[in-house]
Amino acid sequence: MQSFVDPERTFGGQPPRLGVHLARLDVGRGREELYRDQLPELLRALAQETRVASITASSAIEDVTVDPARVEKLAGPGVDRRFRDRNEKEFAGYRDAIDEIMGAESPEPLTVPCILHLHRRLFRFTGGGGRLKTDDNLIVGFEHGYREVLFAPPPPERTEFLLRELVDRYRAATVAQAAHPVVLIGAFVLDFLAIHPVANGNGRLARLLTTHLLLQQGYGVARYVSVEQRMWETKNAYYAALYASQRGWHEGAHTLWPWVEYFVTTLGEAYDDFERRLSARRGLVGLSKQARVREYVLHHAPPVFRMRDIRNALPGVSDPTIRLVLAELRREGRIAVGDETGGRGPRTAWTRLEASDPPAS
Structure with a gap:
């Protein structure tokens, strides 16, 4: 809210x-x-690939990790599974929340009930979602064995008022075009995390709202490139920028720019990656299905990949065709089995050994 008091x-x-x-x-x-x-x-096809990466990375930023062998099952859209632990339940909750945002024909207007609804989706399998905090939730760190308070959010009794003020002031600033839309979104996220309105899941909820607000303003890159993955890979810079911009927040004396520069730079890199990935996939157009699989595996797949990576990248190519090409590439010594399955089953991990053929033009 403090970022919008004096625009x-x-x-x-x-x-x-x-x-x-x-x-x-x-x-x-x-x-x-x-x-x-x-x-x-x-x-x-890009959206299918990005979905799992985003769910995994946004959860991992908050130390919610699951066994990699379970990711494919847990990421199945809207499918409830038998969960092994709380992390799997929270992973599936993020899956449902991001799928709801991405699947909407038009993003719902930002309101406090909308925010609490997403939080309820996030914790639908664990309980405790959809409610504002009732206890203080200090943001702490540990250095040299000592506990340090990095930021003290407002107390619970002020949370509902501040959150409603933030939503109302953000919407008013958007209508008034008080700044570039992405700058306003960055300011909203900064204030949301400063208020820290829920007991658990503030970071994941903030990233869900980031995607929601970007889609509202026509910036859909998060559909096709995992912005969350980029934040996970630059986790230290993410938190450093956030805390730098939160200093003096309670007094309205903070500076927005360290956080907004990080946020805008991350989105710009995502758009660059989007262009690169799309350009690479356009090179597959016009090739036979077997040639498309070969081209993808040798030049575009991750160094270690599975059947699901090829399926997501090449919709319309059947599993028998994929298996045929994988068998050929294995005989040629271009790929090898990277796990204990012996090359049998859809969860086999394959490792690319070389890719000396020139990419298709």
């Missing part, structure tokens, strides 16, 4: 270099709209 102070003095990065996002958004019309099948 002129908060959003004035934007670093000049940030304008360049924001323009890059707007170019990416325009190209994304073009691709949605021209290459819908390729975008659907």
Whole structure:
């Protein structure tokens, strides 16, 4: 909320270099709209790949991890499984929440009930979701064996008021175009995490709301590239930028820019990755199905991959065709079995040994 009390102070003095990065996002958004019309099948394939990476990474940022061998089962859309532990339940909850956001024809308007609904989805298998916090939740760290309070969110009795104020002021700032839409989203996320309105899952809920608000403003890159994966890979920078911008927040004396620069740069890199991935997939168009599998495995698949990676990347190619090409590449010494399955079964991990053939043009 504090970022929106005095918009002129908060959003004035934007670093000049940030304008360049924001323009890059707007170019990416325009190209994304073009691709949605021209290459819908390729975008659907990218979205399938990105979905699991986003669920896994956003959960991992909060130390919610599951056995890699279980990820494929747990990520099955809308399917309830027998869970082995609480982490699996929370993983499945994030799955359902992000699927609801991505599957909506148009994003629901931002309201406090909308926020609590997403939190309820997030914890649907564990209970405790959909409610504001009732106890203080200090943000602490440990260094040299000592506990350090990094940030003290507002107390529970002020939480509902502050959250409603944040939602109302964000929506008013959006209508008034008080700053670039992505800057306003970054400010909302910063304030949301400062308020820390729920007992558990604030980080994951903030990332769900980030995707929700970006989609509202037409920035759909999170559908096709895992922004959460990028945040996981730069976890230290993520928290450093967040805490730098939260200093002085209670007094309204904080500076937005460390966090917003991190946020905008991360989105810009995601759009760059989107272009690279799409360009690589366009090279598969026009090839036979067997040639597409071969091209994907040798030049575009992760160094260690499974059947599901190929299925997601090449919708419409049958499993027998995929197995045929994998067998050929194994005989040629281009790939090897990377686990104990001996190459049998859909969960076999394959390792690419070399890729000296030139990519298809």
